[in-house]
Amino acid sequence: MENQNQFKFFIVDDDIFCANVYEQYLLNLKYNDITYFSNGRDCLHNLDQNPDIIFLDHNMDDLSGFEVLKKIKRYNPNIYVVMVSGQDNIKTAVDALKYGAFDYVIKDNTVCDKMTLIINKIIKVKAALKKSNPNMVQRLLSLF
Template sequence: MHPNKNIKVFLVDDDAFNLTLTQQQLLNLGYANVAAFENGTDCLNNLAEKPEVVFLDHTMEGVTGFDVLKKIRRVNPDIFVVMLSAQENMNTAIDSLKYGAFDYIIKGPQQGNKIENALERITEIMVVLKKTKLPAWRRLLSFI
């Protein structure tokens, strides 16, 4: 297994079918260190496990994806958060990125490919970041 596929990944989706589907897609890609949560609160309560990537459903009952995203960014800005949504709304995608999401993926037939692409980009960034000694917020600015 490629060493970068050992990263800790959290999945958060209140739809059990989508949660299982996404988890299986990650397993098929070789990512075995995956924790699944059916709501944002459980995800936030487990951030001490130090996930490196969080795939986060946008529309959830109770605590919304935006709420979880904002709290993750406050707790640990080094976590890569990828929003997953059934909404093809440009404003929602822009807001996700504005609040600190790394990417915005629309659920559907191409979801697996888009997840793989996002993880490849994240892995590339992680390799570069490990080579530098700058604080994370400074390192991310170098990509802009």
């Protein structure tokens, strides 16, 4: 059964175990276009592959998640970047959204369920944008 909403995913995380969990989870949801990067620099060098959705770890060694996020948004503001963080920190969450992240997720045992909710939210937003009724998009975003 093909997933009718095919997205190109980037997973950017220096924790290979977490990245494997996310990738396996996305494969189970029938998404098969998934590229893994263990650091922000490699992710930035590959943005010409035009990912739709990037799950971006906040806490990485080479470049901070925020630096990577800002560069992704400068390169293409239409990429949906979901910031994933090990710590539940409200300031980090607020900053992530301020710098253009679509959403912010804590790495815990519900992280995969939250990914599903976020992907569904992105599908709704993209559908609304396709109809290009700006009021509709505003109304949709206000639901979340």
